[in-house]
Amino acid sequence: MEKILFLAYTQEDGLLPSAALEALSAALSLKSVLGSAELVVGLVGGAVQSAADQIAGCGASRVLGVTGPEFAVSRYSTDAVAAAAICKVAGATLVIAPGTSRWQRVLPGVAQRLGGVADTHLTQVEGADGSLKVTRWYYRQRMEGVIQRQQRPWFLLVDPGSQPAYAKPGATAVVEPVAVELSPAQMRTDFKGCRGAGQDVQTIRPEAKLLFVAGAGWTKKQADGQPHVKDAEGLILNFLKASRASLGSSKSLVDLGGEGEAVLSFLTHLNQIGQTGSTPRHAKGLSTCCHGEEPHAVGWRFINERRAINLDANCGWARGKADVLYVADAFAVVSKLNALLTAG
Amino acid sequence: MAALMSISFQIVVCGSIVPDPLQTLEPVTTPAGPGLKNEMMLPAVLDPWASHSLYEAANLAKQHPGSKVWLVSLGPKAKLQQVMMTVAQKAAFELVAVDGSASGFSDSAQTAAALAEAIQGIPGLDKSRLLVFGGWESASRGAGVTMQMVGERLGIQDQFQGVDQIKVEADGSFEVMERVEGGQHQLSRCAGAPALLGWATGNLPEPKNNPQIGMMNMRTVAPALQKAKPFKPASNDLTFNSISLPKQVRETKIVKDKSADEIARELLEWIQQ
Numbered sequence: 043m044e045k046i047l048f049l050a051y052t053q054e055d056g057l058l059p060s061a062a063l064e065a066l067s068a069a070l071s072l073k074s075v076l077g078s079a080e081l082v083v084g085l086v087g088g089a090v091q092s093a094a095d096q097i098a099g100c101g102a103s104r105v106l107g108v109t110g111p112e113f114a115v116s117r118y119s120t121d122a123v124a125a126a127a128i129c130k131v132a133g134a135t136l137v138i139a140p141g142t143s144r145w146q147r148v149l150p151g152v153a154q155r156l157g158g159v160a161d162t163h164l165t166q167v168e169g170a171d172g173s174l175k176v177t178r179w180y181y182r183q184r185m186e187g188v189i190q191r192q193q194r195p196w197f198l199l200v201d202p203g204s205q206p207a208y209a210k211p212g213a214t215a216v217v218e219p220v221a222v223e224l225s226p227a228q229m230r231t232d233f234k235g236c237r238g239a240g241q242d243v244q245t246i247r248p249e250a251k252l253l254f255v256a257g258a259g260w261t262k263k264q265a266d267g268q269p270h271v272k273d274a275e276g277l278i279l280n281f282l283k284a285s286r287a288s289l290g291s292s293k294s295l296v297d298l299g300g301e302g303e304a305v306l307s308f309l310t311h312l313n314q315i316g317q318t319g320s321t322p323r324h325a326k327g328l329s330t331c332c333h334g335e336e337p338h339a340v341g342w343r344f345i346n347e348r349r350a351i352n353l354d355a356n357c358g359w360a361r362g363k364a365d366v367l368y369v370a371d372a373f374a375v376v377s378k379l380n381a382l383l384t385a386g
Numbered sequence: 387m388a389a390l391m392s393i394s395f396q397i398v399v400c401g402s403i404v405p406d407p408l409q410t411l412e413p414v415t416t417p418a419g420p421g422l423k424n425e426m427m428l429p430a431v432l433d434p435w436a437s438h439s440l441y442e443a444a445n446l447a448k449q450h451p452g453s454k455v456w457l458v459s460l461g462p463k464a465k466l467q468q469v470m471m472t473v474a475q476k477a478a479f480e481l482v483a484v485d486g487s488a489s490g491f492s493d494s495a496q497t498a499a500a501l502a503e504a505i506q507g508i509p510g511l512d513k514s515r516l517l518v519f520g521g522w523e524s525a526s527r528g529a530g531v532t533m534q535m536v537g538e539r540l541g542i543q544d545q546f547q548g549v550d551q552i553k554v555e556a557d558g559s560f561e562v563m564e565r566v567e568g569g570q571h572q573l574s575r576c577a578g579a580p581a582l583l584g585w586a587t588g589n590l591p592e593p594k595n596n597p598q599i600g601m602m603n604m605r606t607v608a609p610a611l612q613k614a615k616p617f618k619p620a621s622n623d624l625t626f627n628s629i630s631l632p633k634q635v636r637e638t639k640i641v642k643d644k645s646a647d648e649i650a651r652e653l654l655e656w657i658q659q
Binding site for chain 1: 420632
């Protein structure tokens, strides 16, 4: 019989991040198809009672917790000790966890420590006839694989945005504390906080409905033979402000900065979408001044509706990658669009 | 400054090879499991995020005289040889080659075991000065799992992923910036080596080809390839039920004859739906 451990950490407010609630949905769905499987909840954080109460209605047989100030922050060494201790106490064969940066950093190492295996970026976890199959992408979202494993414990990290979030009403839960001892060797790293990526304005908004992608064309010479980078900056920032979209970019545009060319000052590598960038999840995406070549377009795998503006009718977007390609000058269109958004 | 210069590192970069990102990839079934159509014919490059980590390693070594960089690479020997012709001109390193499959369908745990064994086999490796670098994910398997497993096998408890910057202090401690959600970086301070850093893009541009560095590297590349240990993964429990290309092909509507005003109105309606 499989023993499923849903493993999560708490946020600063003591509750679970939305990605964890999605992973819990996957765990519950798996429990229902595996029939006799048992579900245990494991929580790590400064304090975990509020989070345990938040999901008290999930039907777990036990709620295990590792708490203390050392576990309030994201750090490999302490997270590994806490996660491994919970896994051992739970006797977990399957560990389902959100694929956030914190868990993605540590859980593969914990799997190794416990003699198990780990698979990440899962988009589907399904059971049939008592066996488990998971779906994930290979070669940067170019092909999709369905895999099975016999080895246990099997750590399954679910991609945020791929599952519905657990939303049952909370109640009061009983948390069993799991004791963990830390050695000085596990406290060599200090958490110093988080900060924006050197940007004066917040341009990355994972919750936004729309992704706006700026390509290298924004910095190239325009019809008058001159580049208009400052104008481009103003247009893009005004669009982001009016639409509340998230900003992505092509690699070529971000790389221009490293080559000493004029670039959009608010762009960093964190905005980069594609082969060596991110693969965000948004309902809609609007590409501007970008050719839609394959290494960039693979980052659009999880953008549902796609439109593009480009002066080249034969660009990559025209080859089945966008729903609509507007052959037009993005400077003119975005300027008009900003006026309409502001007026509205 | 003198104190800073007295610190030296032994930096081991793990980096395999992947098909050139511009290539069209198609999955096929082979007797050994899933693979890519014409896999051995596809032009290859050093894995992009591993490349960034190599450039960061070379830059760090340059700032700290006495440091040395190794590149531990698992891939088919013939392919490694091709890729090294280019990579060797970018940064100074000593190659440690492991001859085996670089397929994205191989098992990360077994890859990690092979890499850790190769690292442990480097003569004179001093763990108190060891920094293990690599990409935070490969462009093939794309799991972001292997480096942590390598670190665990080497007993390294200070690990960082999605790294964009390392800043070494005079006492050997360093500050690391890691990517986290929402376009943010997490800042951490680590007491010093040993540590493992899985790099994102970092901050350095791709170095220009330097024939002098290339000639220096090639003295060690050929012998390293000659003595590359073969890696034959033991049978593992990973079973592929299917590998398929996405079925979704969009019928792109190309709009050529509308004014900027008309397009803006259409886009506004779409955005607000």
